[in-house]
Amino acid sequence: MYEVIMYDGGIYRSDELFELIEDVGGVVLMKNRSSQMLTVTMSIPSEDREVVEALCKDIGGQVKEVPLAGTEIAVVGPTLGRHHMPHPICDIAEYLRRLGAVTVVMGISRGRGKLTSQISLAETSTIDEYDACVFMLGNFKSCVETKADLLVNKINIPTVLVCGPKPDGVDHTCDAIVHGVGRKASRMREPADRAKLEEIGDRIEEILADKKKALEEDPPFVHPSEIKALLENYEPIDMCLRPAPLVMHLDGIRAKISYEEYHEEIENMVVYGRRLGDVCEITPSKINDSSMLIRIKTRSQVAYEDARKAKQ
Amino acid sequence: MAAETVVTGTDEYGNERYKQLYEELLFDVGKLAAIEKSYLVLKPKEPLFIVSVKMKARPAAKKIGDVASTRSERDTIYVSISDEMYAPGILKALWDTYGRDNVQQLDRFDISVKGAKNSFEVDAIDVESHEHPVQEILGALYRVLPEGIRNRRTFSDSDVVTVVATEEIMKPAYIEEATIVHEAMQKGGEINV
Numbered sequence: 409m410y411e412v413i414m415y416d417g418g419i420y421r422s423d424e425l426f427e428l429i430e431d432v433g434g435v436v437l438m439k440n441r442s443s444q445m446l447t448v449t450m451s452i453p454s455e456d457r458e459v460v461e462a463l464c465k466d467i468g469g470q471v472k473e474v475p476l477a478g479t480e481i482a483v484v485g486p487t488l489g490r491h492h493m494p495h496p497i498c499d500i501a502e503y504l505r506r507l508g509a510v511t512v513v514m515g516i517s518r519g520r521g522k523l524t525s526q527i528s529l530a531e532t533s534t535i536d537e538y539d540a541c542v543f544m545l546g547n548f549k550s551c552v553e554t555k556a557d558l559l560v561n562k563i564n565i566p567t568v569l570v571c572g573p574k575p576d577g578v579d580h581t582c583d584a585i586v587h588g589v590g591r592k593a594s595r596m597r598e599p600a601d602r603a604k605l606e607e608i609g610d611r612i613e614e615i616l617a618d619k620k621k622a623l624e625e626d627p628p629f630v631h632p633s634e635i636k637a638l639l640e641n642y643e644p645i646d647m648c649l650r651p652a653p654l655v656m657h658l659d660g661i662r663a664k665i666s667y668e669e670y671h672e673e674i675e676n677m678v679v680y681g682r683r684l685g686d687v688c689e690i691t692p693s694k695i696n697d698s699s700m701l702i703r704i705k706t707r708s709q710v711a712y713e714d715a716r717k718a719k720q
Numbered sequence: 721m722a723a724e725t726v727v728t729g730t731d732e733y734g735n736e737r738y739k740q741l742y743e744e745l746l747f748d749v750g751k752l753a754a755i756e757k758s759y760l761v762l763k764p765k766e767p768l769f770i771v772s773v774k775m776k777a778r779p780a781a782k783k784i785g786d787v788a789s790t791r792s793e794r795d796t797i798y799v800s801i802s803d804e805m806y807a808p809g810i811l812k813a814l815w816d817t818y819g820r821d822n823v824q825q826l827d828r829f830d831i832s833v834k835g836a837k838n839s840f841e842v843d844a845i846d847v848e849s850h851e852h853p854v855q856e857i858l859g860a861l862y863r864v865l866p867e868g869i870r871n872r873r874t875f876s877d878s879d880v881v882t883v884v885a886t887e888e889i890m891k892p893a894y895i896e897e898a899t900i901v902h903e904a905m906q907k908g909g910e911i912n913v
């Protein structure tokens with residue numbers, strides 16, 4: 409079993425940390441260096457956690473829990489306009505980032521209004537690419553109830569609805585509701601606001617724990633971090649200038665390189681003696697051609713496909 | 721005296737939060753202090769939103785003499801800005817009048833002008849029309865109203881500005897309701913809508 413932790417400290421002797429991660433068979437999920445400071449999110453085997461923690465402390469750093477590491481979460485608002493977008497949505501996205509998630513903020517093209525709002529199939533399928541979604545609505549109860557049914561209901565991934573008043577009759581539209589955060593024109597700095605952010609983080613953690621539990625029943629053929637380790641040295645990824653060229657999902661990975669250009673090469677890579685194209689579904693992202701999604705097939709799915717091939 | 725904000729509507733939670741949101745947005749544009757009373761009607765179920773604002777006084781046009789002090793030295797007029805909010809406006813007005821070569825910003829608050837006859841001439845240059853503050857308040861009111869509530873009518877008389885907004889068809893009853901609020905704000909009486 410792998411565990412995800414974050415090292416937060418200086419750059420001094422960090423090469424020893426990277427060597428140890430490699431020695432114990434772990435993977436660096438994300439590395440951020442700012443001047444002399446370094447944060448490393450890593451996935452390591454549970455039995456080696458103590459050794460890694462001891463080294464982190466020895467080289468003067470701290471070890472932090474990052475419950476959402478290895479996930480990509482969409483924070484969605486009704487539009488990208490200044491009425492909806494600025495404060496609560498950005499604060500939620502930033503808070504989830506501190507818990508280790510990679511977050512993406514997005515707005516719906518026709519999400520504003522009550523009688524005229526709508527969500528398109530392209531938008532729902534784009535949101536469905538992520539591990540979980542936080543959907544932010546406003547301050548009026550009737551609007552929240554209408555729009556939860558109209559917009560949130562169509563999303564197929566675990567969703568936390570964040571809104572002002574406590575809505576009634578919308579439990580079926582989402583997996584969790586956090587009320588008390590509506591539209592506002594100031595940052596979420598007050599203690600009550602911070603408590604709400606923590607509550608949102610907890611709810612996301614819970615719904616992702618459910619998803620992880622469901623995945624454990626029939627786990628992916630390989631762990632996403634192993635695919636990440638395989639792709640890291642692939643030249644187009646290595647040369648990619650985007651901030652996080654590889655983003656881990658619970659059941660796969662997002663590679664931010666063109667699908668059209670590189671999917672065949674990636675499909676022909678080998679993991680545990682198998683073609684990657686045989687054990688993963690590689691598809692272009694719905695956003696545009698600049699990224700692709702690699703969803704790892706489950707063990708039973710691979711076994712079933714092998715059995716079918718053997719029969720033929 | 722602090723501005724009074726009254727919010728009525730069908731959604732208790734929304735009323736409370738919109739009062740806060742309204743005051744924050746008006747404070748952001750620096751106009752909260754210029755407002756005597758505000759009245760908000762929020763009926764999200766219809767949807768109908770009325771925001772009426774009574775200003776302490778009808779804003780007057782601002783001239784350079786109102787927001788800066790000027791003094792003349794030989795052939796140069798020195799402008800010392802006292803309200804920094806108008807600094808970009810003053811600079812633009814001086815550039816438009818005397819040309820960029822004759823206007824020099826010496827530091828954050830001080831500008832020297834060449835080519836002016838005397839300081840009275842500089843004092844009399846308009847920096848901001850009397851409509852500008854009203855436009856800023858209207859801009860803030862549009863930001864207070866929900867984004868999808870795009871069908872708007874505006875009433876503006878002397879010192880009261882009222883905006884009525886709905887999402888689809890502006891019914892005569894909505895305009896009537898807004899007129900009642902607008903007139904009551906002008907007269908200062910009780911409002912029952």
